[in-house]
Amino acid sequence: MKTNNRRDFLKKSIMGLSGTALLASGTSLDASGKAIENTPATLPTRPLGKTGIHTPLISMGASGVTSPGLVKAAYESGVKLFFSANYYGRGNNEIVVGEGLKGLPRDSFLVGTAAIPDDMNKGAGTLMSGFTVEKYMKTAEASLKRFGLETIDFVLLPFASKKETIQNEAVLKTFEQLKKQGKVKYVGIASHGGTVEALNAAAETGVYDVAMIGYNYKTQNLEELNTAIHRAAKAGMGIVAMKTTAGAARSKSGPSINTDAALKWVLQNENISSIVSGMTSVELVQKNLKMIQNLKMTEQELKELGMTSENGLGLYCQQCQQCVPQCPHHLDIPTIMRSYMYAYGYKNLEQAWHTLAEVDLSNNPCHLCDVCNVNCASRFDVRNKVMDIARLKDVPIDLLSV
Template identity: 30%
Template sequence: MQKRDVSRREFLKVGAAVAAVGALAPRVLAAETPAAKTALEFRTLGRTGLKVTTVSLGCMVAPEPVIAKAYDLGINWFDTANSYKGGRNEEEVGRVLAGDKRKKACICTKVRHTVNRQPATADQMMAGLEGGLKRLNTDYVDLVLTHATSSREQVMNDAALDFFRKAKESGKARFVGTSTHQNMTQVILAAVESGAYDVVMTTYNYTIAADLRAAAAKAKEAGLGIIAMKTQAPVVELMKKHDAAKAANPDAPAPRLPFPHEGYALQEAALKWALDDPAIACAVPGMRDFGQLDQNFAVMGKRLGYLDRRLLERYAAATARAYCSGCGRCAGTCPDGVSIPDVRRSAMYLDAYGETKIARDTYRAASVGAAPCARCEHCVAQCVNDVALRPILTDAHSRLA
């Protein structure tokens, strides 16, 4: 019970949910999805006016041949960050999108807005942008984001707003914004209020609460471009744990997890869920190989049916304890101020993505890590999903500190 936040019993419940909905479900997706060539689908990224492919590329884990193939397929939005692979990911993107390709592709990078857990100055953020441009081998990016903001104060921070002004005036960034994995609703509403943001990139998947959907709709109405990320994160988390449960007990009947519709994977359905929302301009799923690229690419232009949505809702309910959505509702419940969503996201990078360096970097960047949990006899912090937090947090600390 300590380390396994989703037990085999819970998986079996998921399997039962799948079976129950699957029994009801006609081939809603299959009927509308021939394996034929996918037509590119574009949407406007808010006030930037940029027409972006709805399925775009999160480059963080993509090797260069995958980035190159995405470009060849017509994907035109490439997302990276100063911190991905310690800057090497920007170099990879820069190598692939060199020369004429740069003119047709849009690049987004992200800079840290804290240094040693203190707010960065505008000059430090400019230095981050300039370092990124050098690695990307380009004079400008189409979008620069402050990376992983989680509060209204960070969005309204004067240094960030000063950085945005300098980045635009110097021509080093055409548009500006922020990314958020935690407390996303508050961040998006603050970005709307500020008026200084062109784009917000946010965690957005079938597990999110209604208030985040409402905030995204409001932001779109206000002219912000909304980019979805972590669209398939709950699925990755679930499948990893599912595989581990199967390996631990290979003789038991395997719970059913794959999406039951013919020819469709749960990953595709999850991506479709995000793109079905008109507030979302595009999504940037990470793609490790050609198989994932082809699978995600084929989602463009497709829509979910009613029963598919019901199935995803059941998955969300069945796995709510395993996946931290970053909703931020646990804020203020730990007397030691442990940054619970940051710690849980770090563990997800390790367990679900297999990205040790990113997991460690994310853990170390958390405002307060989980060290205090070891001294705590009784955890009073509260997750909205009633998760026993202490075992998860102490385990993450032991592997990532």
């Protein structure tokens, strides 16, 4: 697609998605429907599906957060929804978030986590034979303990891409029991790839309340994905977006993209309730909160996004899985590319290390190939990227956790 065509496509997408004005700004609601205190009256909010919650357009994704003080500062700035995952920092990230929110009125914030089962193949998005309700219950309960909370507002099944997994009876039973026991208020999925299938499958069950999905201006199957988002929203699911800056940089060592423009573009879709943004400084929190005050996009911003997308620049992997069967060594390339993005885009080496550790790169088989057979949909030089990021596996994790 030529640059002008891509820019026109982005513009038309915005026009088609933004037919309804933003909901009136004002007081947010917590999971019980009570008013969230201290939310600035000027901070725009949107409803989160059928939950009855209204959340600010920016929420905190805590993957790169290492200081409880930053969580507290984000809260005091108006952020009310905080997402972690039990695999961020081997669970330590949930502790950081819990410490940051400790002592605050429980009805003044919302917290969620992506709880991956021990018996799950992340790359394939499938459950292994050892998965049981009892084991997954313990996984979720461990997150509660790390947060220091009696109840979590949201628990998400991460790496959700397959209908068979999302509609698995044991998964649904686990979520039903967590709700019944009052340990979790709402359940959902988190999807990095295969998102259309994931959203459709989740909406069919009538069980899932929310979905966290990868969504940005570089999304290649945008029309199909928007249809699935609309269908899920119509079914009552709240949709929150992650990976919204498509890796944040144009290349490994190149300049950053216009992140304000990238985030604005996402929020033109009125079915997106909130962006879960990885905010690692108070300055970034304030920058994002300022951005949501005016979502109107300029022609220059559209031009920048259109040119960036057309040129194939960026660090964002579509997680389409098309590369895996092309590789003679059957490397889990999508996971390796996520590690590359964490390292060079988000500057989060610890998360990059843990992500890379999920893949068997003991002998870095790319050295055995003179020519890479993989034809990447995003036009990545896969072999060079794999060989580059593979160096990280030899770095002791304690050096990255300092």
